[in-house]
Amino acid sequence: xxxxxxxxxxxxxxxxxxxxxxxxxxxxxxxxxxxxxxxxxxxxxxxxxxxxxxxxxxxxxxxxxxxxxxxxxxxxxxxxxxxxxxxxxxxxxxxxxxxxxxxxxxxxxxxxxxxxxxxxxxxxxxxxxxxxxxxxxxxxxxxxxxxxxxxxxxxxxxxxxxxxxxxxxxxxxxxxxxxxxxxxxxxxxxxxxxxxxxxxxxxxxxxxxxxxxxxxxxxxxxxxxxxxxxxxxxxxxxxxxxxxxxxxxxxxxxxxxxxxxxxxxxxxxxxxxxxxxxxxxxxxxxxxxxxxxxxxxxxxxxxxxxxxxxxxxxxxxxxxxxxxxxxxxxxxxxxxxxxxxxxxxxxxxxxxxxxxxxxxxxxxxxxxxxxxxxxxxxxxxxxxxxxxxxxxxxxxxxxxxxxxxxxxxxxxxxxxxxxxxxxxxxxxxxxxxxxxxxxxxxxxxxxxxxxxxxxxxxxxxxxxxxxxxxxxxxxxxxxxxxxxxxxxxxxxxxxxxxxxxxxxxxxxxxxxxxxxxxxxxxxxxxxxxxxxxxxxxxxxxxxxxxxxxxxxxxxxxxxxxx
Numbered sequence: 001x002x003x004x005x006x007x008x009x010x011x012x013x014x015x016x017x018x019x020x021x022x023x024x025x026x027x028x029x030x031x032x033x034x035x036x037x038x039x040x041x042x043x044x045x046x047x048x049x050x051x052x053x054x055x056x057x058x059x060x061x062x063x064x065x066x067x068x069x070x071x072x073x074x075x076x077x078x079x080x081x082x083x084x085x086x087x088x089x090x091x092x093x094x095x096x097x098x099x100x101x102x103x104x105x106x107x108x109x110x111x112x113x114x115x116x117x118x119x120x121x122x123x124x125x126x127x128x129x130x131x132x133x134x135x136x137x138x139x140x141x142x143x144x145x146x147x148x149x150x151x152x153x154x155x156x157x158x159x160x161x162x163x164x165x166x167x168x169x170x171x172x173x174x175x176x177x178x179x180x181x182x183x184x185x186x187x188x189x190x191x192x193x194x195x196x197x198x199x200x201x202x203x204x205x206x207x208x209x210x211x212x213x214x215x216x217x218x219x220x221x222x223x224x225x226x227x228x229x230x231x232x233x234x235x236x237x238x239x240x241x242x243x244x245x246x247x248x249x250x251x252x253x254x255x256x257x258x259x260x261x262x263x264x265x266x267x268x269x270x271x272x273x274x275x276x277x278x279x280x281x282x283x284x285x286x287x288x289x290x291x292x293x294x295x296x297x298x299x300x301x302x303x304x305x306x307x308x309x310x311x312x313x314x315x316x317x318x319x320x321x322x323x324x325x326x327x328x329x330x331x332x333x334x335x336x337x338x339x340x341x342x343x344x345x346x347x348x349x350x351x352x353x354x355x356x357x358x359x360x361x362x363x364x365x366x367x368x369x370x371x372x373x374x375x376x377x378x379x380x381x382x383x384x385x386x387x388x389x390x391x392x393x394x395x396x397x398x399x400x401x402x403x404x405x406x407x408x409x410x411x412x413x414x415x416x417x418x419x420x421x422x423x424x425x426x427x428x429x430x431x432x433x434x435x436x437x438x439x440x441x442x443x444x445x446x447x448x449x450x451x452x453x454x455x456x457x458x459x460x461x462x463x464x465x466x467x468x469x470x471x472x473x474x475x476x477x478x479x480x481x482x483x484x485x486x487x488x489x490x491x492x493x494x495x496x497x498x499x500x501x502x503x504x505x506x507x508x509x510x511x512x513x514x515x516x517x518x519x520x521x522x523x524x525x526x527x528x529x530x531x532x533x534x535x536x537x538x539x540x541x542x543x544x545x546x547x548x549x550x551x552x553x554x555x556x557x558x559x560x561x562x
Contacts, residue, residue, distance in 0.1 A: 006070045007049045008421035008449070013077055014042050015451060016084065025087035029115045034122040038076065041129050045069065048141040054413065055139065057406075062139050069132050076125045083118060158277045160226035162209035166338070168367075169331030170203065174210045177322060181211070181273065181302055182220055184319065191295055193303045195313035198324030199473035199491060200407045201368030204306040207324070208275050211304065222298075223272040231414065233281030235289045239263050242274065264296045271298045279307045279316070280414060287316055308411055310471035326365025326491075335367060336360045339374025352377075355386040362394065364492040369394075369404045394496040408497045411472060420501075421449045422465050423474050426490060427498035435475070437466050437486040 016022060017039040026032040056062045177194065184192055196204050211217060212224060225245045227238065239259040243251045246266050253259045274294065281287065294303065305316050313321045327335065333356075340356060341349045359377065363369035373389065380386060394404055412420065422444050429435060441462030444450050450458050450465065466488075469475045475488040490498070 005421050005424060006066060006073060007046070007053060008417035009070070009073050009077060010042055010046045010049060011417040012448065012451065013073070013080060014039060014046060016080055017042070019452075021087055021091060022080075022084055025083070025090070029111070029118070031115060031119060031122065034119055034126070038122055038126045038129075041126055041133060042073075042076075045073075045129065045133050045136075047143040048136050051142045052136075052139070055141070057409075059139070065132070065135055065139065069129070072125065072129045072132055076129060079118070079121045079125055086114070157230075158205045158226075158228040160209055160212050160224075160275070162206060162213060164210060164213075167203075167206055167210060168335040168338075169327040170207050170210060173207055173322065173324070174214070177207075177211055177304075178214055178217060180319060181217060181304075184302075185300060190318065191291060191297075191301065191303060193305060193316050193318045195305045195307065195317035195319075195321045196324060197307055197310055197313040197321055197473075199366075199476075199494070200308055200411050201366045201404065201493070202324040202326065203367045204308075204324055205277050206367070208277060208304055208306050212273070212275055217273065220271075221273045221301075222270040223267075225272060225274045226277065227275065228277045229279045229281070231280040233279065233283075233286055235286060235293075238276075238290055239293060260293050263293055267294065267301075268296045269298050271300045273301070274303045276303060276305045279305050279312050280309065282309065282311050282315065284315060308473055310473070327367060327370070328365070329360075332360050332363065332365050332370055333357065335370045336363075336374040336377075339371050340377040342378065352383065352386050355383070355390050358390050359386070362390075362492070366404075366491075366493055368407055369493055372404050393499070394493065404493065405497060405500055408493060411474070412497060412501070415472070418449060418451050419465060419468055423469055424498050424501045425449065427495065427502045429490075429495075431492050431495050432489065434487045434489055437463070437488065438484065441466065 017035055022035070023032065026035045052062055052066060056066055177196075180194060196207060198204055212226060218224065223246065225242055227241045227245055229238065236254075236256045236259060239256070240251045240253065243253075243259065243263050243266065251259070251262070253262060294301075303316075305313065307313055307316075310321075336356060336359070337349070356377065359373055360370060363373060377386060377389065380389070412423070415423065425444065425447065426435065426440070438459075441450075441459055444462055444465070445458050450461050452458070453461050466475070470478055470488065474490070474494055476491055477489045478486065479488070480486045
């Protein structure tokens with residue numbers, strides 16, 4: 001919502017305050033204490049942003065607090081830009097040994113004036129941010145390590161049961177994986193692990209459930225075990241969860257060693273199938289620690305892993321990875337009609353079918369989206385209601401009836417701040433647009449979204465970010481015509497997610513003060529403009545977007561305008 005890019009902004013400012021150039025310039029102007037105070041305030045804010053980002057979706061008060069915080073952070077960033085610009089000018093002039101009218105700015109008198117002005121600005125913005133920050137106590141926000149992926153949300157829980165009659169379009173994939181499970185032979189030292197990878201909502205869990213409950217699989221294995229991992233990949237908790245799945249009851253052991261010995265006693269000499277559903281962990285050491293415990297089963301034991309992250313699949317799999325695809329057009333329509341019409345609305349179906357097919361196109365072959373919209377339409381009988389859904393955006397659906405974006409937001413919330421910003425920025429491109437990797441990286445660089453890393457060029461960091469977004473299923477259909485011509489696309493629902501994230505970025509309105517254009521959007525306009533007039537025109541068009549609530553939803557932004 002209003003703070004979506006705030007974590008990236010604050011992270012960037014804290015990083016900038018720690019650069020040697022800015023610190024040296026602060027010492028030269030005797031402003032180091034003011035800069036340190038601002039960094040301290042920003043770091044305090046940064047510690048609670050992760051928790052606030054999660055809670056804001058259900059709290060209007062937190063959204064309003066984050067909105068105020070963002071406005072103050074933009075003003076602070078403007079001051080740091082001014083400070084850093086002067087620091088860079090002075091450093092450049094000093095290195096060149098240039099004595100000019102510009103360098104004379106820092107005569108003793110002008111230096112004193114600049115110092116007083118900046119000291120006043122820094123104190124004012126820091127006091128403002130500090131006052132806003134103090135309000136956080138009302139929301140009971142947790143202070144988290146910014147490097148930890150801890151989310152105060154209701155963790156997704158899955159089980160092994162499934163109604164196969166409700167599943168469409170996964171028969172071939174099911175048979176392919178079952179054949180691997182039944183025919184592939186492995187020994188204890190090389191535990192066979194099959195990974196299923198794909199974006200949220202495609203039905204990875206459902207596919208695993210179909211396989212798990214197949215009669216052939218049940219006969220083939222001595223023991224079947226199902227564990228929903230989610231983002232809580234701790235060896236002790238997972239070992240206990242596996243034991244509890246085997247026993248069907250709670251395990252009272254608490255220490256790791258007794259838990260490991262207990263599990264190995266249960267698995268030893270038995271051929272088991274273990275499903276680890278919804279895995280997010282990317283740390284080799286954690287996975288290796290669990291894998292060692294599982295090696296005690298008999299030959300032919302196997303593990304199925306489902307994940308949204310390609311890196312996880314690559315790290316864990318010993319067999320070829322299965323990449324989940326979208327449903328075909330026919331399967332998508334079959335699933336939708338079952339949810340929307342059932343068996344009792346055949347008369348209505350003929351009248352609403354053409355509209356329904358247009359609604360199905362919005363889903364892009366993602367079963368979760370199809371079922372969600374199909375169930376929603378089952379409650380609507382008038383043609384006008386169907387047309388309204390057809391014309392609406394995914395994010396405009398009622399929150400209680402829309403499980404699509406919350407499912408995709410889970411992937412988004414697992415991103416580091418700079419990846420969040422780079423992804424959300426891509427909403428400026430129209431749907432189905434082919435994104436050129438190098439062109440996209442240049443835009444990220446121009447907007448200051450790529451963090452500085454020592455020993456790496458910004459473009460190289462941009463490539464790392466691009467690859468991360470591919471591995472995490474935010475980008476798809478990567479085509480490499482040549483090393484300098486690599487393209488990808490965003491799934492329509494991922495584009496909807498980016499737009500839902502960015503839509504309130506265009507609605508920063510101060511009551512009685514007119515429209516305030518967010519700094520990120522000012523940068524998007526100015527950095528790619530060819531002249532000041534061009535820049536002004538673009539800001540005016542963006543203001544039109546802000547003033548008219550419907551304009552943004554219908555606006556098909558073309559990369560060429562930025």
